[in-house]
Amino acid sequence: MAAAALTDRFSLPRRCTASRAASSDQLAFHRPGGPLVAVCGLAGGAGTSTLAYLLARRAARHSTVPVLLAELEAGGGLVALAGAASSLGLCELARAVDEERPPERPFTEAAGLRLVASTETGAPDPFPTGGLERLLDDARAAHGLVVVDAGQPTAGVGERLLAMADHLLLCVPATAAGVRRAELQLASALLRRGGGAGNRALVCAATQRGAPAKVRQLRRLADGRVDRLLLVPHLPQLARGEVDQPAFEPTLAALATLLRRRA
Secondary structure: HHHHHHHHOOOOOOOHHHHHHHHOOOOOOOOOOOOOOEEOOOOOOOHHHHHHHHHHHHHHHHOOOEEEEEEEEOOHHHHHHHOOOOOOOHHHHHHHHOOOOOOOOOOOEEEEEEEOOOOOOOOOOOOOOHHHHHHHHHHHHHEEEEEEEEEOOOOOHHHHHHHHHHHHEEEEEOOOHHHHHHHHHHHHHHOOOOOOOOOOOEEEEOOOOOOOOHHHHHHHHHHOOEEEEEEEEOHHHHOOOOOOOHHHHHHHHHHHHHHHHOO
């Protein structure tokens, strides 16, 4: 009953102008039931929240059905990027579903998209993963695209998200230390069991000018583990909150191609 109530609230259609609906942008979704994308960090400072935000914002700008952006753990970077917060984070919203107490406002609206992200941390584990599964199933059925910023996922709630995802975007800073950390993460049982089989991308961001990892190191890291390797140039403007950067367009175009594939 609680999941159905949340779905009723999620499924309100958003009106778009004719020119907007006819956009040829590849990151455009015009029917609900679209993909669930989990954006995961394999090391700190990988730009996970920034990638999730830019992807969802671009899709929301050109889609004629709603796009949902959510943060798995409260207190991450989405609230700062979007300049808005919902009353509950994703985990607390899932707990409300499990306890059949749907909140009055399950999401807020910002930058043209629906946002589930909060600065308030919820109750500690045990966490009802069944509630998360029902919530994400309902959200996916009501939106053209669902993007979840998973941070650095751990067993339990993170494992359930990865198992459900249609696509995994694995973010790593393109540094020698970042590559070493990513190698350990990719070898973990959590990511080996994760979803998105055949639809995984390794997104390597040049987060600093000095001592970047060599391209051959990144290719070796991606080989046999992911479907695509995406290299993001050093963009200090993103760190300053200047999110409209033409140099990021090739990354969004590549992600659009990936998201058109279904597992």
